[in-house]
Amino acid sequence: MASxxxxxxxxxxxxxxxLCDIGDIVLEQRPQSSESQDTDCGxxxxxxxxxxxxxDKNKLEHQDDTNIYxxxxxxxxxxxxPDVLTKLVLLQGGWxxxxxxxxxxxxxxxxxxxxxxxxxxxIEEHEVxxxxxxxxxxxxxxxTEAERFGDSFxxxxxxxxxxxxxxxxxxxxxxxxxxxxxxxxxxxxxPDSTIxxxxxxxxxxxxxxDAQAYCHWAKRRLPxxxxxxxxxxxxxxxxxxxxxxxxxxxxxxxxxxxxxxFPNHNTAEDGYANTSPVMxxxxxxxxxxxxxxxxxxxxADWWSVHHTTEDRxxxxxxxSGTDRVKKGGSYMCHKSYCxxxxxxxxxxxxxxxxxxxxxFRCVSDxxx
Ligand SMILES: [Ca+2]
Ligand SMILES: [Ca+2]
Numbered sequence: 001m002a003s004x005x006x007x008x009x010x011x012x013x014x015x016x017x018x019l020c021d022i023g024d025i026v027l028e029q030r031p032q033s034s035e036s037q038d039t040d041c042g043x044x045x046x047x048x049x050x051x052x053x054x055x056d057k058n059k060l061e062h063q064d065d066t067n068i069y070x071x072x073x074x075x076x077x078x079x080x081x082p083d084v085l086t087k088l089v090l091l092q093g094g095w096x097x098x099x100x101x102x103x104x105x106x107x108x109x110x111x112x113x114x115x116x117x118x119x120x121x122x123i124e125e126h127e128v129x130x131x132x133x134x135x136x137x138x139x140x141x142x143x144t145e146a147e148r149f150g151d152s153f154x155x156x157x158x159x160x161x162x163x164x165x166x167x168x169x170x171x172x173x174x175x176x177x178x179x180x181x182x183x184x185x186x187x188x189x190x191p192d193s194t195i196x197x198x199x200x201x202x203x204x205x206x207x208x209x210d211a212q213a214y215c216h217w218a219k220r221r222l223p224x225x226x227x228x229x230x231x232x233x234x235x236x237x238x239x240x241x242x243x244x245x246x247x248x249x250x251x252x253x254x255x256x257x258x259x260x261x262f263p264n265h266n267t268a269e270d271g272y273a274n275t276s277p278v279m280x281x282x283x284x285x286x287x288x289x290x291x292x293x294x295x296x297x298x299x300a301d302w303w304s305v306h307h308t309t310e311d312r313x314x315x316x317x318x319x320s321g322t323d324r325v326k327k328g329g330s331y332m333c334h335k336s337y338c339x340x341x342x343x344x345x346x347x348x349x350x351x352x353x354x355x356x357x358x359x360f361r362c363v364s365d366x367x368x
Pocket of ligand 2: 127290291292293294295296297328329
């Protein structure tokens with residue numbers, strides 16, 4: 001048992017070191033206090049390998065796909081009700097400038113800026129909500145990866161004291177993240193939490209695989225990174241945010257982000273210390289809400305930090321990889337730690353990982 005645990009820890013360290021370009025990350029006992037550290041937010045360091053017994057993980061990966069659906073599921077014919085799904089906004093596509101030559105976080109591969117042309121497509125105007133995901137789960141009996149593994153990453157600041165007292169490990173480079181048993185989309189802040197009062201908030205603790213399953217059920221798909229970024233920019237060129245270059249025009253908040261001293265004190269000046277109901281902040285020029293902030297959003301693409309400067313048409317990212325791209329940052333983002341609430345910003349997670357700040361939205365081809 002001890003050797004298995006050690007090998008799991010070593011594997012985690014190697015993966016994290018490779019992906020985070022940080023040489024000395026270790027999984028360690030939780031610190032007694034969550035002192036601020038001069039590191040990144042750790043959002044991209046959340047790998048499921050930290051949280052599970054790998055022998056169990058292998059068993060899960062070899063399960064038949066039918067096991068991801070509950071045997072007690074509603075057995076009525078598979079239907080999708082249009083009024084349950086998010087309204088789609090038609091984007092005309094065309095040429096736009098993707099990425100930036102002035103990257104906020106250069107190691108993330110935000111640059112170079114390059115010309116990209118996209119076909120027209122539809123995109124959902126807001127993040128998929130708990131209510132929508134619940135409808136999907138009730139219709140299909142789908143069981144998310146967090147539910148199957150039995151845990152998910154939760155930001156410590158959201159946990160009850162009772163749950164905190166049960167924790168034994170945290171992510172060394174980002175000790176405010178802990179794998180929490182019983183955390184999943186129905187229990188976003190741990191097993192003693194609920195979504196009952198936040199059905200119109202973005203669904204969280206969904207893996208890339210879970211997001212794919214939902215979009216497929218909705219007869220939609222995840223956006224490519226290029227589609228997501230064109231949508232984020234809202235018709236503006238070479239701007240930091242969906243609304244321009246100034247974070248708070250006229251002193252107003254335009255996204256659900258973190259205000260205060262990360263990770264110790266969130267003043268919630270924008271009204272929310274956690275997620276907000278979708279569409280709580282102004283839409284961008286395309287009528288799209290929360291493209292930055294609130295929940296991170298999965299995209300379809302594999303992760304790479306190397307991009308060609310040549311013109312690209314409907315780019316879909318690398319052919320293969322280990323991580324998927326996520327975009328937009330979350331309510332946990334602050335310039336001092338996670339300056340990723342910009343349209344060109346990007347980060348990554350393994351497809352089976354999930355966390356209390358990561359959701360998604362779907363797109364659809366325009367010829368449907
Ligand atoms: Ca906030
Ligand atoms: Ca978002």
